[in-house]
Amino acid sequence: GAVVSQHPSRVICKSGTSVKIECRSLDFQATTMFWYRQFPKKSLMLMATSNEGSKATYEQGVEKDKFLINHASLTLSTLTVTSAHPEDSSFYICALAGNTGELFFGEGSRLTVL
Amino acid sequence: AQSVTQPDIHITVSEGASLELRCNYSYGATPYLFWYVQSPGQGLQLLLKYFSGDTLVQGIKGFEAEFKRSQSSFNLRKPSVHWSDAAEYFCAVGADTGRRALTFGSGTRLQVQP
Numbered sequence: 001g002a003v004v005s006q007h008p009s010r011v012i013c014k015s016g017t018s019v020k021i022e023c024r025s026l027d028f029q030a031t032t033m034f035w036y037r038q039f040p041k042k043s044l045m046l047m048a049t050s051n052e053g054s055k056a057t058y059e060q061g062v063e064k065d066k067f068l069i070n071h072a073s074l075t076l077s078t079l080t081v082t083s084a085h086p087e088d089s090s091f092y093i094c095a096l097a098g099n100t101g102e103l104f105f106g107e108g109s110r111l112t113v114l
Numbered sequence: 115a116q117s118v119t120q121p122d123i124h125i126t127v128s129e130g131a132s133l134e135l136r137c138n139y140s141y142g143a144t145p146y147l148f149w150y151v152q153s154p155g156q157g158l159q160l161l162l163k164y165f166s167g168d169t170l171v172q173g174i175k176g177f178e179a180e181f182k183r184s185q186s187s188f189n190l191r192k193p194s195v196h197w198s199d200a201a202e203y204f205c206a207v208g209a210d211t212g213r214r215a216l217t218f219g220s221g222t223r224l225q226v227q228p
Contacts, residue, residue, distance in 0.1 A: 001160065004157070006157070009155075034215050041223075042220065042221075043204065043218045043219060043220040043221055044158075044204070044218045046215045046217075049215060091155075093157055093158070095158075097214070100163075100165070101146045101163070101165065101208050101214070102148060102160055102163055102208075103148075103158075103160075103215075103216055104160070105150075105157035105158040105159070106157050107156055107157045108155065108156060108157045110155065
């Protein structure tokens with residue numbers, strides 16, 4: 001399967017600052033990538049679908065101005081949490097779509113906003 | 115809309131015992147079904163998938179799952195559990211083999227007793 005690298009694995013920031021999370025596909029041309037958010041002891045909630053070279057498609061209820069997604073190349077998608085607040089603290093996971101319907105996940109990034 | 119139900123939030127089994135994790139899905143057409151495993155603070159690893167054909171699918175780490183259309187189920191099984199199997203297990207459903215997001219169940223946390 002594809003190898004997906006996500007960075008940073010953990011980040012702590014102050015309220016009001018912005019944080020960028022990178023998701024890299026190391027061995028696969030990632031035309032489509034997904035960003036999920038996972039709350040403690042909860043399932044994964046799809047935030048947005050990111051297509052290379054075009055604007056991301058956000059799920060209902062996800063603020064596109066707060067969660068900026070950029071997918072400028074076939075190997076990199078980034079999620080920027082702007083003006084972060086404590087309620088944005090969560091585990092964010094990216095995934096790339098394989099050729100036969102499965103998803104390959106990054107290691108996840110735990111964001112803590114103080 | 116598709117949905118996935120994992121009725122068991124938490125299961126504890128003894129090492130060496132057999133395991134079955136339940137998954138029920140709701141989807142109007144032929145579902146594409148997946149099981150993923152997540153270790154604490156990590157991303158998700160694909161255990162197995164079902165697209166068509168033989169309803170009993172084999173996966174990695176000795177896991178298997180059986181698709182039962184009449185019961186809308188895709189239960190995960192392992193004949194003998196190892197301590198290293200302790201993790202969170204997610205069942206997921208997809209619409210097709212295209213590059214689309216998956217819908218996840220709420221997960222089942224597996225604890226293994228020595």
